[in-house]
Amino acid sequence: MTAPNTALIRAGQSLTPGDLVALFIIDLSPIRVNQQFAFTSQADKARGPLKFRGITYTPLDVKAEGFELTGQGTMPQPKISVSNATRLMSSATLLYQDLIGAKLIRTRTYAQFLDDGATPDPEAAYTQDIYRFEQKVEHSKHQIVWNLAADMDQEGRELPARLVIRDICLWRYRRWDEDAQAFVYDGVQCLYNGDQSYDRFGNPTTPDQDEPSRHVTTCCKVRFGADAQLPFGGFPGVARVRV
Structure with a gap:
């Protein structure tokens, strides 16, 4: 504490x-x-x-x-x-x-x-x-x-509290503050803090249009590099199950 x-x-x-x-x-x-x-x-x-x-x-x-x-x-x-x-x-x-x-x-x-x-x-x-x-x-x-x-009162909620999704990252991403002309990182979970911004298709863009696609290929690899160790807020190890 x-x-x-x-x-x-x-x-x-x-x-x-x-x-x-x-x-x-x-x-x-x-x-x-x-x-x-x-x-x-x-x-x-x-x-x-x-x-x-x-x-x-x-x-x-x-x-x-x-x-x-x-x-x-x-x-x-x-x-x-x-x-x-x-x-x-x-x-x-x-x-x-x-x-x-x-x-x-x-x-x-x-x-x-x-x-x-x-x-x-x-x-x-x-x-x-x-x-x-x-x-x-x-x-x-x-x-x-x-x-x-x-926020701590979770009675009646199903577990797990966090959705288990294989291919989509649910981590909080930085946001652009127009007044300060800077990115805000309070409470974010994604580790990317680079100068280059990308749109949701993985294309270079301006900071005010910075938006994650939340997919490894068009988001993580574009920002961190294809050969880098990628921080990813999804669960890629979860097997696909057909019911």
């Missing part, structure tokens, strides 16, 4: 710790979409986008509740509501099956520890809350509301 950050402890014990900021990431990689949405609450809108650990969080009306542990022996079942004013989340829900199965990551820190804060400190944050979108319960022109389930 990582030792608590000293600066965070001092801030939490202070009578004037500063503003506690909640930062949210919706990670679509669990539903096999290489995309993330990073946003923060309406309370921070006057400050504009916030940056922490190199990630830019866009101001958005969001209300999250029910994260607290109750001591009753059950995991929290929080709820999150997101403004539909920009139609961004509405489009995402339509494209990706209401985001069911996607991951929500909540990070809390004090404003002073943000990248542009008074005392920037990427390590000064409380333990992340990680949940999965379980059910969409409201979708109107004003807001979208979901029930969440704890």
